[in-house]
Amino acid sequence: MTETDPVKVMKQQVGKAAADLVKSGNIVGLGTGSTAAFMIQFLGERMQAGTLTDIKGIPTSFQASVLAKKYGIPLTTLDEVDRIDVAIDGADEVDPQKNLIKGGGAAHTREKIVDGLAEQFVVVVDSSKLVDSLGAFPLPVEVVPMAIAPVMRALEELGGNPEIRMGVKKDGPVITDQGNMILDAKFAAIANPADLEKTINNIPGVLDNGLFVDLADIILIGEIKDSQPSVREM
Numbered sequence: 001m002t003e004t005d006p007v008k009v010m011k012q013q014v015g016k017a018a019a020d021l022v023k024s025g026n027i028v029g030l031g032t033g034s035t036a037a038f039m040i041q042f043l044g045e046r047m048q049a050g051t052l053t054d055i056k057g058i059p060t061s062f063q064a065s066v067l068a069k070k071y072g073i074p075l076t077t078l079d080e081v082d083r084i085d086v087a088i089d090g091a092d093e094v095d096p097q098k099n100l101i102k103g104g105g106a107a108h109t110r111e112k113i114v115d116g117l118a119e120q121f122v123v124v125v126d127s128s129k130l131v132d133s134l135g136a137f138p139l140p141v142e143v144v145p146m147a148i149a150p151v152m153r154a155l156e157e158l159g160g161n162p163e164i165r166m167g168v169k170k171d172g173p174v175i176t177d178q179g180n181m182i183l184d185a186k187f188a189a190i191a192n193p194a195d196l197e198k199t200i201n202n203i204p205g206v207l208d209n210g211l212f213v214d215l216a217d218i219i220l221i222g223e224i225k226d227s228q229p230s231v232r233e234m
């Protein structure tokens, strides 16, 4: 590993540790984001080295699908399999109860489908993602475009201060893999993630929000201690 940026080193380490958990024959949920991208790369390297055979990936986004193809991981769909053995995905925040905020990459709707179906859901983060309580990271909410105004009003009533996520190197809003828009809602604090997840998802026009409650089984945390990268489990 030649990477020198400490955050990238932590992401790389934890991505490798997660890829090492996958067993031959597994159906694997492939997460989205820069940390999950390292995991997909290491899965491909294990396949090349012959230490991992006969796996199939279920991508959580266009990005994951492109990376899987790049690294030679065969893909399948939820129509074709009746189980996902393990899903490995990043997160934007992780609290001590292993609840998450996801969706920094606008992929949380598909991620919740795939990660939630997996027999084991492994989260890969660098140590900067650990928080005492969720909410400093604005909560991503995927919204059907025609409902954007009423959903914004409903989120404001909940204290969410929503903003439409805008594109980078693209004028106008971010459009998700499903053709929808993203609102980022900044709550002062999220006291009850389970209640808020359900309340937001009950607003007509909302597909899903980035609160992942009681879904994660293992959190792998990349950190740097005494100048050495390491991985610990929560």
Ligand SMILES: O=C(CO)[C@H](O)[C@H](O)COP(=O)(O)O
Binding pocket: 031, 032, 033, 034, 035, 036, 089, 090, 091, 092, 101, 102, 103, 104, 105, 106, 107, 108, 111
């Ligand atoms: O939820 C996600 C995408 O929707 C990502 O997993 C999350 O944003 C973390 O990304 P990164 O590993 O790049 O920090």
